[in-house]
Amino acid sequence: MFSDLSLQRGGSSLLRRPASDDQAPVFERLSPAYAAGSERFRVGERSFGRQYAHIYAARLMQMRPLLTERARRKWGPGLAIRKLCDLQTGEQCCIVGTLFKRMELQPSILREISEEHNLLPQPARTRHISASDELILEDELQRIRLEGRLDRDRCVTGSVIAIYGAERNDGRFTVEDFCWADLPVQTPRPPLSSDRFVLLASGLGLGSSRADSMLGLQLLVDMVTGQLGEPGEQGGAAAITRVLLAGNLLSQSTQDKDASSKPRYLTKKTPPGSVEAVRLLDELLLQLVASVPVDVMPGQNDPTNYTLPQQPLHRCLLPLASAYPTLQLTPNPYQASIDGVRFLGTSGQNVSDILRFSSLGGPLDVLEETLRLGHLAPTAPDTLGCYPFYQRDPFILDECPHVYFSGSAPTLRSKVITGPDGQEVLLVAIPEFHSTQTAALVNLRTLDCQPISFSAFGAGEEEESEMNVSH
Structure with a gap:
């Protein structure tokens, strides 16, 4: 030994x-x-009296300069980068924002309360994605629904990305391409x-x-x-x-x-x-x-x-x-x-x-x-x-x-x-x-x-x- x-x-x-x-x-x-x-x-010092919206705002503010630089490198230096409030219908442009995925099967506190009161429980799931999920992009002021070349099932809420495309007449944004921050230095x-x-x-x-x-x-x-x-x-x-x-x-x-x-x-x-x-x-x-x-x-x-x-x-x-x-x-x-x-x-x-x-x-x-x-x-x-x-x-x-x-x-x-x-x-x-x-x-x-x-x-x-x- x-x-x-x-x-x-x-x-x-x-x-x-x-x-x-x-x-x-x-x-x-x-x-x-x-x-x-x-x-x-x-x-x-820990304080839980704040709203969680602040962390999304801080995340977008910190990552926007990097995403802007990545977008210009990918789609050209003359790229038009807009905020949601400045969108013009039909204009080809880039938007940097935070993804939100609306999921019908996402667990909620209301369902948990229902189970506690002996109502019909939800079946156990290992994945909470479905064909009815929707992708939404939001910035500091507004949000817009997304369609097009963006894999909905792979995306998760909270991801900051840059998308390229145009807004349609029905108020949805058609994504033709996208980029992410990619590996840092x-x-x-x-x-x-x-x-x-x-x-x-x-x-x-x-x-x-x-x-x-x-x-x-x-x-x-x-x-x-x-x-x-x-x-x-x-x-x-x-x-x-x-x-x-x-x-x-x-x-x-x-x-x-x-x-x-x-x-x-x-x-x-x-x-x-x-x-x-x-x-x-x-x-x-x-x-x-x-x-x-x-x-x-x-x-x-x-x-x-x-x-x-x-x-x-x-x-x-x-x-x-x-x-x-x-x-x-x-x-x-x-x-x-x-x-x-x-x-x-x-x-x-x-x-x-x-x-x-x-x-x-x-x-x-x-x-x-x-x-x-x-x-x-x-x-x-x-x-x-x-x-x-x-x-x-x-x-x-x-x-x-x-x-x-x-x-x-x-x-x-x-x-x-x-x-x-x-x-x-x-x-x-x-x-x-x-x-x-x-x-x-x-x-x-x-x-x-x-x-x-x-x-x-x-x-x-x-x-x-x-x-x-x-x-």
């Missing part, structure tokens, strides 16, 4: 065998240059001399009744801390320079039936399962942070605020792990630079919400769509809980990441996309670990993404389990 001594020396930690084994190799874990970038997602990645990895995991699901989930999770911790495998595998573990846990640390089973409408704080009335799950999380993090820096994001099932941006877990919840400076409790969304590689991502709420209200095929499609829209969470605050910002919209992408991820996906998926100015971005959908036993390793030097999986197989009456590790 390997012993993790967690010796901090010159910005590195050492992994080695017990002292009795004189021939055992010693592996040094390098500490990468790290710069936190999530400050814009931290909410100071990207800082080049610095060259690295060796392979260094960041491990991404999501959906640990602590507090669930699945024993195999806990077995795989402990094996993952042992692998990262150097207590698993032969010396060659331990040398590979030493190349993991940081661990990022992308939300849903606790299982949904630890929440009560009102959890979706109340803040998730631990109180005297908190179900015992939540308290035990948080204690278990603290013990697991203690093993990790003694060996490697760890960033912990909250998720939908975790004890923090419900609305985006979710604030970091309170350090008092994790008294053992919080004693180590290697533990970083971060907001959701998350942003940081690791060895010059810029990471940006969420725990998955924005992706799952867009999937409910569009025809996009999966998490990677949503990640690419939001990246090209220039906005992390366009459906907030319409169908996704969000703090009522009124002077700025922190979810607007002002710099292109190198790695863009989301958590709590059904399976691990990744791909690299390129932008119009040579931007290169790795998209990663991190799977739920409690159901897939899979995490992701991202190579900072090459931006390759590979799975690391753990599977358990029962051994009959002896109740032994053999763990297969693949990466």
